[in-house]
Amino acid sequence: MIALTLAEIASAIDGELVRGAADTTVDGSVETDSRLVGSGSVFFALLGEETDGHRFVPAAASAGAALVITERAVDLPEDTGTAQIVVADGYAALAALAHEVVARVRAAGSLRVVGITGSNGKTSTKNMLRTILSRAGETVAPEGSFNNHVGAPISMLRITADTRFLVVEMGASGIGHIAKLVRIAEPDVGVVLKVGLAHAGEFGGIEATERAKSEMVTDLPATATALLNTDDDRVARMRGRTDARVVGFGTSAGADYRISGVTTDREGTRFTLTAPPVGDTAPVPGDLTGGPSDVLETVDVRLAILGEHHAMNAAAALTVAHLWGVTLADGAEALASMTRAERWRMELLQGPDGITVINDAYNASPDSTAAALRTLAQVVRPGERTVAVLGEMAELGEFSVEEHDTIGRLVVRLGIGQLVVVGRGAMAIHQAATLEGSWDGESVFIEDVDDAVRALQELVRPGDVVLVKSSKSAGLRFLGDRLGGVPE
Numbered sequence: 012m013i014a015l016t017l018a019e020i021a022s023a024i025d026g027e028l029v030r031g032a033a034d035t036t037v038d039g040s041v042e043t044d045s046r047l048v049g050s051g052s053v054f055f056a057l058l059g060e061e062t063d064g065h066r067f068v069p070a071a072a073s074a075g076a077a078l079v080i081t082e083r084a085v086d087l088p089e090d091t092g093t094a095q096i097v098v099a100d101g102y103a104a105l106a107a108l109a110h111e112v113v114a115r116v117r118a119a120g121s122l123r124v125v126g127i128t129g130s131n132g133k134t135s136t137k138n139m140l141r142t143i144l145s146r147a148g149e150t151v152a153p154e155g156s157f158n159n160h161v162g163a164p165i166s167m168l169r170i171t172a173d174t175r176f177l178v179v180e181m182g183a184s185g186i187g188h189i190a191k192l193v194r195i196a197e198p199d200v201g202v203v204l205k206v207g208l209a210h211a212g213e214f215g216g217i218e219a220t221e222r223a224k225s226e227m228v229t230d231l232p233a234t235a236t237a238l239l240n241t242d243d244d245r246v247a248r249m250r251g252r253t254d255a256r257v258v259g260f261g262t263s264a265g266a267d268y269r270i271s272g273v274t275t276d277r278e279g280t281r282f283t284l285t286a287p288p289v290g291d292t293a294p295v296p297g298d299l300t301g302g303p304s305d306v307l308e309t310v311d312v313r314l315a316i317l318g319e320h321h322a323m324n325a326a327a328a329l330t331v332a333h334l335w336g337v338t339l340a341d342g343a344e345a346l347a348s349m350t351r352a353e354r355w356r357m358e359l360l361q362g363p364d365g366i367t368v369i370n371d372a373y374n375a376s377p378d379s380t381a382a383a384l385r386t387l388a389q390v391v392r393p394g395e396r397t398v399a400v401l402g403e404m405a406e407l408g409e410f411s412v413e414e415h416d417t418i419g420r421l422v423v424r425l426g427i428g429q430l431v432v433v434g435r436g437a438m439a440i441h442q443a444a445t446l447e448g449s450w451d452g453e454s455v456f457i458e459d460v461d462d463a464v465r466a467l468q469e470l471v472r473p474g475d476v477v478l479v480k481s482s483k484s485a486g487l488r489f490l491g492d493r494l495g496g497v498p499e
Contacts, residue, residue: 012053012168013112014038017078020053021096023111024104029084031094037077041108041168043161050075057101057161058082064101080104102160109164110195113177116170117197124196125331128181128189128227129204129240130220131379132324135316135352136204137180139328143345147337148175159184163192176335181227186219189226200331201227201255202238204323206245207378221245231255238330240323241266258334260326268330273322277359277367277390279315282322284329286339310339313347317357317369317390320382324352355488357383360495364473370491375404375482377414381421387478388425395474396428400467400490402481403436412439419443423450429470430454433463434485460486464493 018033039051045067048054054071056064068085072093080096098104116122127133141152151174153166181192206221228237228249235255240246242261250257260268273282286308329342351358355373362368371383391397419440422430432441441456457463479491
């Protein structure tokens, strides 16, 4: 975090300084987990569903915290120099501090902020954009999927006075969540990747999901840019919900940044991106809302990452960087250096006996599972057999049976050679595949992950290409690691 006095912090978060000198400066990391606290850290004691962060205030102080921020006064060891600020709401205070820090760095320098949301692809796009922008200046982006009301502000608070680019991943499980994050970060560019059924059970349906994702652009000022996926009708119509300048990306004719020639195989994904040239000083050149300009810049992009759907993620990342002065060629060169989008996301593993494993079992939605299955069908070589190991797609609510059923039928239509369905939450996949294909043994249902490991040791043959796909809660990512020979 940038250096602030205790008085400045207390003022920013509307808190009362109950311990410590007002002019003391704090510039350490900001943590909500006392186990991560080090010398000079700021510790937020948050009230969670399973525990109360106030229980760990003494531990944070003993670990060297310079400041603890609490919702009630907590006695601290006398031999520590830890300061304490008491606030009415710890979560609101965390958001307020992040907003203050981002605003100060932006006012003092050339910080540019991008917010990324979508039902699928947020983390991959964030990682791609960080890879590109890091070559142009100090870039801060969250680790993993730090994208909620706690993780996103914590990520924002990692910026320094020298940070040039801040990439914020914005997730949500309900209406209003993204709007709060937008108010904290005030993005210069707001990206919407896709509106799908991921978390539809929590949102209450696809229409509610669309409203939630549109919060990324509704509050953007006219000086900002809304970057929208023109291939997704629900995203494209967000054009009418924002005062910001709108730029589109996708394969459709209406895209300003146009994707073409997408191919994928075992070596990765390739496509061409065509775009109007952008100067470093202008956030967007001319009026792109009317379509591409006459002068075009084109680049061939080569990703070591599997899946046609990653062309959209890469195009979004390249577009943001291009709007900020990074040439498409430089951006594509940076992306070519990436060996994977993220751990357990379309991760290609070479297992024993020539088995190839695509481990994509960190998140799963109907869209991402269908995309992963299509990739499996595309990358198989003559003489190889495809095997899909599928677990539950979580948080679908009333849509769960229908969407799992659809996936089971897709497995058959794509000609996947062997299906292994793991867990009762995914049983509809097995049932639908059996009905669709009148299979006899090509689909196997197994309730337990450990039993699935044992069964797969018998089912998988040398040379098979195996996709492992499920939501994180299903636990299949570790099964994928075992099949792919990753040491435990």
